[in-house]
Amino acid sequence: MSSRLRASIERWKSIADGVSKEADEAQRALVQVRTQHSDLCAEQEKIRFMKQEYILQLKAAEDSQEDLQQSTQLRRFMGQLDLTTRAITDQMADLQRQQQAIAARFRELNSERIKFETLAARAKDQLKQITRKKDQKESDLLNTQRFSAQQKTRHSQ
Numbered sequence: 001m002s003s004r005l006r007a008s009i010e011r012w013k014s015i016a017d018g019v020s021k022e023a024d025e026a027q028r029a030l031v032q033v034r035t036q037h038s039d040l041c042a043e044q045e046k047i048r049f050m051k052q053e054y055i056l057q058l059k060a061a062e063d064s065q066e067d068l069q070q071s072t073q074l075r076r077f078m079g080q081l082d083l084t085t086r087a088i089t090d091q092m093a094d095l096q097r098q099q100q101a102i103a104a105r106f107r108e109l110n111s112e113r114i115k116f117e118t119l120a121a122r123a124k125d126q127l128k129q130i131t132r133k134k135d136q137k138e139s140d141l142l143n144t145q146r147f148s149a150q151q152k153t154r155h156s157q
Contacts, residue, residue: 002134005127012120016113023109030102037095044088051081 058074061067 002127002130005123005130009120009123009127012116012123016116016120019109019113019116023106023113026102026106026109030099030106033095033099033102037092037099040088040092040095044085044092047081047085047088051078051085054078054081 054074054077058071058078061071061074
């Protein structure tokens with residue numbers, strides 16, 4: 001019985017360790033996605049500032065109305081900035097979906113890890129109880145034998 005419990009404890013620990021490794025990988029992936037999202041936010045902010053600067057340049061070029069070619073180039077470039085901003089927004093939405101999926105998987109793995117660690121702890125407690133009962137029985141048997149031996153010694157004297 002105790003060898004089966006020891007094997008059970010090792011099995012639960014092994015499974016918990018495997019799940020823990022998967023959870024660690026999910027956590028690393030989650031950190032990576034969050035970092036990418038943060039980087040994209042910073043990039044989007046840079047583009048927003050660039051666009052504000054180019055809007056000012058465009059207003060100045062349109063007010064002077066001397067350089068039509070520069071106004072056209074600025075408008076095209078701002079259009080490119082808008083496309084880039086939309087692409088970043090799409091990437092951020094995709095990263096947000098990935099983050100939610102990874103976070104859900106992490107929670108699931110963490111829950112499984114806790115379950116297997118709990119099963120290992122229960123098996124360990126059960127093994128301790130069985131060992132204590134066995135030790136108590138052996139101790140009781142020894143005490144009974146000693147008592148019987150003492151009784152025999154008293155009656156023979």
